[in-house]
Amino acid sequence: MINIFEANETNQMIDRENLDVRTITMGISLLDCCDSDLDALNEKIYRRITTRAKDLVAVGEQIATDFGVPIVNKRISVTPIALVGGCACKRPEDFVTIAKTLDRAADEVGVNFIGGYSALVSKGMTAAEENLIRSIPRALAETEKVCSSVNVGSTRTGLNMDAVRLMGRIVKETAEATKERDSLGCAKLVVFCNAPDDNPFMAGAFHGVTEADAIINVGVSGPGVVKEALKAARGADFEVLCETIKKTAFKITRVGQLVAQEASKRLGVPFGIIDLSLAPTPAVGDSVAEILEEIGLERVGAPGTTAALAMLNDQVKKGGVMASSYVGGLSGAFIPVSEDRGMIDAVTEGALTIEKLEAMTCVCSVGLDMIAIPPPRP
Amino acid sequence: MSKAIITVVGRDTVGIIARVCAYLAEKRVNILDISQTIVQGYFNMMMIVDVDAAEKPFEEMVGELKTLGEEIGVRIHCQREEIFTAMHRI
Numbered sequence: 001m002i003n004i005f006e007a008n009e010t011n012q013m014i015d016r017e018n019l020d021v022r023t024i025t026m027g028i029s030l031l032d033c034c035d036s037d038l039d040a041l042n043e044k045i046y047r048r049i050t051t052r053a054k055d056l057v058a059v060g061e062q063i064a065t066d067f068g069v070p071i072v073n074k075r076i077s078v079t080p081i082a083l084v085g086g087c088a089c090k091r092p093e094d095f096v097t098i099a100k101t102l103d104r105a106a107d108e109v110g111v112n113f114i115g116g117y118s119a120l121v122s123k124g125m126t127a128a129e130e131n132l133i134r135s136i137p138r139a140l141a142e143t144e145k146v147c148s149s150v151n152v153g154s155t156r157t158g159l160n161m162d163a164v165r166l167m168g169r170i171v172k173e174t175a176e177a178t179k180e181r182d183s184l185g186c187a188k189l190v191v192f193c194n195a196p197d198d199n200p201f202m203a204g205a206f207h208g209v210t211e212a213d214a215i216i217n218v219g220v221s222g223p224g225v226v227k228e229a230l231k232a233a234r235g236a237d238f239e240v241l242c243e244t245i246k247k248t249a250f251k252i253t254r255v256g257q258l259v260a261q262e263a264s265k266r267l268g269v270p271f272g273i274i275d276l277s278l279a280p281t282p283a284v285g286d287s288v289a290e291i292l293e294e295i296g297l298e299r300v301g302a303p304g305t306t307a308a309l310a311m312l313n314d315q316v317k318k319g320g321v322m323a324s325s326y327v328g329g330l331s332g333a334f335i336p337v338s339e340d341r342g343m344i345d346a347v348t349e350g351a352l353t354i355e356k357l358e359a360m361t362c363v364c365s366v367g368l369d370m371i372a373i374p375p376p377r378p
Numbered sequence: 379m380s381k382a383i384i385t386v387v388g389r390d391t392v393g394i395i396a397r398v399c400a401y402l403a404e405k406r407v408n409i410l411d412i413s414q415t416i417v418q419g420y421f422n423m424m425m426i427v428d429v430d431a432a433e434k435p436f437e438e439m440v441g442e443l444k445t446l447g448e449e450i451g452v453r454i455h456c457q458r459e460e461i462f463t464a465m466h467r468i
Contacts, residue, residue, distance in 0.1 A: 002466060004423075007424045009466075011455055062437065066440075067457050067461040068440070068456070068457035258464040
């Protein structure tokens, strides 16, 4: 039976160390919505999403109350729209109508974000995919909740440099199109290599074509919990350090697994994967940079940062695999600079540079993430 | 049997257990186990309860216990047992 210390440990993680289930993401396949008539296609997509996900938010909130663990976001990911809309959309503007439909459907069911306004062009680009990519700046400027992603390379096929060049322009156009709102469009756009089909985290979530009709994926987080656990083990050797990260990752992942199974049961949708990613927020004590500093760095960006991050990522994955047989998505540490209090401080002090960040991306699951670049001075 | 765990943490005062137990009895919640300690003047209690025969939906009890805690001046959490077993048992 559970004892009082275990109960207190769990509640302390939730109350003081920001342990939360970051997202329940329902993946919905739209492949059977394909239609050569644009209006009919939009109608089918809207109906499909609003029927499938109608209980998602309510069930998420119910589970949060039952277990006393916050579930911060409820989201939807859909089949890459370049595939679904290819038949009906002849121009970039046609794709924008689908973005608006997705936005409307997301509003109707009450989710925070809907991902899958995507194109997978890691080897070549079809006309439809190019049209979708060209529509991204307008689509993101004219919707609130739609997230977009483009996969431009994979380990097997290498990089599609035409797509890379095009995406460079699209990122700038998106920033320009949403300049009145801090260029927020760019925060809803991801350029990927090796994009996983089952990632629950935004903005890069989409429902891959290898997936089932509908599926529940859960993303768990908790950088604060790892940091506090390491604080308690201060001064110990590397073995203890690694062991502590693994044990903590295990505990966090188990909470995600429980929530995912429960959501899958209550919604009648199969359970997909758990993604344990240490995803920071600007809140104090919810920072990946602080974990790296707890490991022993003077500041994030100092010599040793890449090694510490590689070790953190490795141990998080190992702990996660032990806790759940269905680990997927990105699983690792996120390093979104402007969302992490410790990284913001490091940049302000000049400790963290873009070159260092580039090195860091080589050892963790994400690339350059949430970095604000000032416009050139006139 | 569906079990829940109620934890109570806060400054010690007279009648905390009495009031929590009175509430549970009124709602027909059976207490299976209680453990309690005082750490540096702070009251710490955990109860394992059976909520099968409870007269109220679980969500409502969670809310009412939280409110009761605010009246007494302690924090009361009521959670399904599974979250603790998932985390602490292999």
